[in-house]
Amino acid sequence: MKIRSIKFDKHNIFGDLFFDFCDDFGNPYDNIFLIGENGTGKSLILNLIYQLSRDYLFSLQYNQEPGIEIDIQLENFDRDFIINEIKGHDFKNVSRVIVNLTKSRELKIINDTGEEKVYDLENEKELENISKLFFIDYINADEFAEPPSIDLGRGRKFLNSSSWDLKNKIINNLHDMQVSDDLDLAYWVKNNMGKELDVTKIDYKISRFKNAINSFFSSKKYYGLYETYSHAQKNVYFEESDRKITVNDLSSGEKNIILKSMFMIKKGGSSPVVLLDEPENSMHPLWQMKIVDFYMDLINSGKNQKQLFIATHSPYIFKNHISDTSTFFIMKRDINNKIVFININNKKTGLFPWSPSWGEINYFAYGIVTPELHDELYGYIHEKYISNASDEEDAKKRSGQLYFDSNYLQLKISPEYKWTREYKGVAQESENVTLPTFIRNKMHHPENKIMQKISFTDSELKTSIDKLISFLSD
Incomplete structure (x- = not known):
């Protein structure tokens, strides 16, 4: 599954904008960058895409203005699923579906020759079955933010909520990954009795996490999850310059990267679409230039190439990703405070035959002259x-x-x-x-x-x- 486009109809913020995420040959881009200043609707686009997720589909109010249509290209498995699930058509192949998020419980299916048929999903069972297609991971900057704190002196800090404590989240996620690895190994052994042990099945997720972290951080290496001396709780340890440090000693940016990488590994690459909101938070420019590649390696570890939507303010995030597999939407407000966008990959809007360039995007998105x-x-x-x-x-x-x-x-x-x-x-x-x-x-x-x-x-x-x-x- 890949998203081809989003079409708005009388939307209170986007009006009648149409976002086309396909190249000149009609193929959806792998990476879509939404670039611009605050308040231009980048995160809102991600939220609307996330509404395809099954939990959100059930909570939407239908038969209401405005209209939001999302055009989706299907992979082979998805095509077979739709053909079997939707009755009353003679299509032998379905290449696309168009979901109308707000006007009705409407699903439009399109075959390889462009023929269309529209179906109203009349009951919850139909909606539930179709919604199984739409698994989307949303990695929101706020979810992984360091909690606000007040310095009380003598090294003591008051956190507004322990549930937002990145340290505890990291420890809990590592524990969950270890439990998941142990269960996966036990399942493999149970179903492969008498066979030689496949060592790649041992600590699969933990090993992926360790390799990912060690490759990203040049001076820190993952050591392990161990109980503290008091045995009252566990802590995560890293090695730095021949000494051991705990997760408490890491910067907020380091914790942020570690927690997001855990999230992606735990998901196991099951989601065909991944949404990244402001991945540059708490990172210096060098990390910003590396972080998207790092996340891409994690989410694309499986057979299928995932589609990645990235909303960012940072010119460093996209600097190394100007390629044929990426497209760039510059979102801004015009003199009437209306949100407009420039598809910089479009030959009619780009300045050069090789558009977009890094300097070109910086200029049109942020007004930065280089x-x-x-x-x-x-x-x-x-x-x-x-x-x-x-x-x-x-x-x-x-x-x-x-x-x-x-x-x-x-x-x-x-x-x-x-x-x-x-x-x-x-x-x-x-x-x-x-x-x-x-x-x-x-x-x-x-x-x-x-x-x-x-x-x-x-x-x-x-x-x-x-x-x-x-x-x-x-």
Whole structure:
């Protein structure tokens, strides 16, 4: 099961927005990133998807506005299940189902040729059977947050609720994983009497947890779950620099990662769709760049590729995941405070043939101007200018930077900046150049001692980027 799209009809927040999660060939993306500032509906999208889970389906109020339709692509097992469960059709194959979450108990099935049939799930039994398809894991940032605390002095802290204590959650989850491993091993032995023991069946979940944690943390290694000296309770131990530390000594970010990894391992990869809300919480940038790969390895340990929805504020979360298997929705509010989105993978909205780029997403999602985006724009526009040459001699002239600046950029941008080239430490004649060329030279020639005292501001960088983007709209 993979989600293809979400269609809203008169929604009080999203209006009539349509989110298409498929590539140009109609195949759903494996990874969907929802990017933007606070209050743009990223977490709400995850919550609405989670309503497909069976517990939520039973609590929804139907025959109410607004309408929310979720289009789902089925895997082989799911297709057989639908064919057997839904009666009164002659479809030999079902490739998709469309669930209407709010307007009615309506299920639309679609076969491989695009034929559609609509069914009203009239009784609770039908709804219960169909809802078995929809198992979705929602990993919410709040659920794994460090509890608020007040320092009372002498190292004592008051926690608002012990149920939110990450330490206890980690200990309890490890204990549950060990019990589950022991039961799985006992079941295997019972059903394989006389066979040589398969050592991979021993502590399967615990081993996966240990390997995952040891690979993510460079300086800490998982040691084990042991009773304390008082034997009153258990604690989790780690090794760091040849000494043993407990889970109490870990940072909130470390506890957060450990607990989320336990959650994914305990689930065993049974859910076809996983929702991650703000995975960057309590992490420094290096961890943010690693964490999505870490979670992907955990959830995709089985045979089937899972679909991952990620809502994030962090530009580091998606930096290493700009690929053909990922799509990016930039969510923001327009001048009328209405939520809009940009599908940056769409060739009509992307700036480059290789869109999206990291600098491009940062700019449109957060308004962050980066030297990387400026470099991409300048280089791409220059290459396009060269490619329009009439012949080889013309192309050679166009490849010169000053020729490009004076004969192309200066058609729209005034040459208000001076750049002084340096040859063997000697200043050459200063040249009047446009702001984009000045910034490009400044970034590419830090060795130029003559120009080292002159730089550009973030405001000038933004102005230059906006001017370069205007060339692409011509």
